[in-house]
Amino acid sequence: MEKHTRLNGQWHDWIVHNLARGCAVPALVEDMCRNGFEPAFARDTVAALARGEALASAPAAADVAGYVADPPRLPAGHVIATHDRDVRVLLRVAKPMVAVLDAVLSDAECDELIRRSADKLQRSTTVDPVHGGYEVIAARSSEGTFFPVNADDFIARLDRRLAELMNCPVENGEGLQVLHYGEGGEYQPHFDYFTPGDPGSEAQMVVGGQRVSTLLIYLNDVAQGGATVFPRLGLRVAPKKGMAVYFEYSNREGQVDPLTLHGGEPVEKGEKWIITKWMRQRRYGLAAQP
Numbered sequence: 001m002e003k004h005t006r007l008n009g010q011w012h013d014w015i016v017h018n019l020a021r022g023c024a025v026p027a028l029v030e031d032m033c034r035n036g037f038e039p040a041f042a043r044d045t046v047a048a049l050a051r052g053e054a055l056a057s058a059p060a061a062a063d064v065a066g067y068v069a070d071p072p073r074l075p076a077g078h079v080i081a082t083h084d085r086d087v088r089v090l091l092r093v094a095k096p097m098v099a100v101l102d103a104v105l106s107d108a109e110c111d112e113l114i115r116r117s118a119d120k121l122q123r124s125t126t127v128d129p130v131h132g133g134y135e136v137i138a139a140r141s142s143e144g145t146f147f148p149v150n151a152d153d154f155i156a157r158l159d160r161r162l163a164e165l166m167n168c169p170v171e172n173g174e175g176l177q178v179l180h181y182g183e184g185g186e187y188q189p190h191f192d193y194f195t196p197g198d199p200g201s202e203a204q205m206v207v208g209g210q211r212v213s214t215l216l217i218y219l220n221d222v223a224q225g226g227a228t229v230f231p232r233l234g235l236r237v238a239p240k241k242g243m244a245v246y247f248e249y250s251n252r253e254g255q256v257d258p259l260t261l262h263g264g265e266p267v268e269k270g271e272k273w274i275i276t277k278w279m280r281q282r283r284y285g286l287a288a289q290p
C-alpha cells in the first residue's frame with residue numbers, strides 16, 4: 001500500500017499537542033510510521049514542527065471550515081464598562097474572536113497579585129489528555145499558583161470585573177491562575193480548550209463543561225521576548241503591564257476552534273508574570289480547583 005506523504009489537520013494537531021506535552025520526536029515518528037506514513041516524510045514533518053516552523057502554516061481548510069462560532073461574547077464598542085473600571089478595546093479580530101484590552105488591571109493591582117503569589121509558586125502542570133489528571137511537561141516551563149473564585153474582597157472584585165468583561169457569570173470561571181516565567185521560560189503553542197475525544201477531556205468537563213474563553217493579563221512589562229503568539233493568525237502580542245489578550249474558542253454545540261492555537265514565547269530578558277481567567281460553558285462551582 002502507498003505510504004502517506006501528506007498531513008491533514010488532525011494529524012498536525014496531534015503532533016503539535018504531543019510535542020507540547022513533551023513527547024520525544026522519535027516516538028511520534030514511530031507512531032506515524034505505524035499509521036502508514038512514509039518514514040522520511042514523518043521524520044521531516046515532526047522535526048519541522050518541533051522547530052516551530054510548520055506551526056505558522058494554516059491547518060487544512062476542511063478542519064477549520066467545520067467550526068461555526070456563536071455570536072461573540074465580548075461586548076461591542078471601543079470601551080467596555082464594568083462595575084468599577086472602563087476598559088478600552090485596542091484591537092479586535094473577528095474570526096476567531098481575539099481582542100487586546102488595555103488597562104484591565106491597575107499597576108497597583110498587578111503589583112499586589114505578584115506580591116501575593118511570589119512565595120506560593122509551584123511548577124505549572126497541564127491536563128494529561130489520557131487520564132485527565134495534571135502533569136508537569138517540558139513545554140510549559142513556568143511556575144504558578146491560583147486564587148479560588150471570591151477568595152477574599154480583593155480577588156472577588158477582580159473576579160467580578162473579569163466576568164463582566166468576558167460576559168459570563170462569575171460562577172462559570174475557574175480560579176485566577178498566576179504564572180511566572182523566568183528567563184528562557186515559555187509555553188509552547190497549545191489550545192486552552194479540552195480536545196474533544198481525548199479521554200482526559202471527558203474527566204475535565206464533568207463539572208462546568210468545555211472552556212469557552214480565556215482572558216490573559218500581563219502583570220509586568222517584559223524587557224525582551226515573552227510575547228503571546230497565535231501562529232495560525234500571524235498575531236503576536238507584546239506584554240504590557242495591566243493589558244490583556246482575550247479569545248473565544250468553543251460554541252454551544254461544544255465544537256472548538258483550532259485557529260486559537262497560541263503560546264507564550266521564551267522570555268529573553270527579565271521575567272514575565274501573567275494571570276489567566278478561563279470561563280466554562282456552565283457553572284464551575286466556587287470550590288472545584290486544580
Ligand SMILES: O=C(O)CCC(=O)C(=O)O
Pocket residue numbers: 179187192216226227228229262263264265274276
Ligand atoms: O504566556 C503566555 O503568553 C500564554 C499563556 C497561556 O497560553 C496559558 O496560560 O494558557
Ligand SMILES: [Fe+2]
Pocket residue numbers: 190191192262
Ligand atoms: Fe493558553
